[in-house]
Amino acid sequence: DAKTTQPPSMDCAEGRAANLPCNHSTISGNEYVYWYRQIHSQGPQYIIHGLKNNETNEMASLIITEDRKSSTLILPHATLRDTAVYYCIVPSIQGAQKLVFGQGTRLTINP
């Protein structure tokens, strides 16, 4: 698995954009970047994934640098319900993916 590095915690004001960085400098050319989040004591929730191009869905946007060594998850208008631990993961290349969860970034949205 490509190792990922994320800041342990971040704060963001409600209604503002939350930008969560992730470094994955050892990512190989055909490995995807996935983002999940875990709200306290619940199962992780898939957010978005990407390979090279920027991606957007109803939850978030994913910006991947041209060299693919880092990415940023953007929550455009953060709400209190977005308070969670956010995980950036580069799964191993095998038939059924093995997700290796690190410590993630604990994002706190403040009113």
Place this chain on the structure above:
Amino acid sequence: ETGVTQTPRHLVMGMTNKKSLKCEQHLGHNAMYWYKQSAKKPLELMFVYNFKEQTENNSVPSRFSPECPNSSHLFLHLHTLQPEDSALYLCASSQVLSREADTQYFGPGTRLTVL
């Protein structure tokens, strides 16, 4: 609601008990996973089943015994557990067609307490 259900949601058991955790997915997926999340620690992958065949055992002690009778159901049989096995046990499923499609969907978890 992710389409993955787990029962029971909470379980308290003694060290000599035998119990089972159940996971069911309603998504038509062909891979299922067990994860363990202890307090203050990251999720740890325990087992992976792909088309009912176990493809990963992440050095899990034999007191945890998985069973996957079909692609929709996954069990985790527990016996002679230790208090340090108390944790949130999470089930997930995914559709292994191509790597891009292999997003995992998680159930709500079973909170296990071993006395």
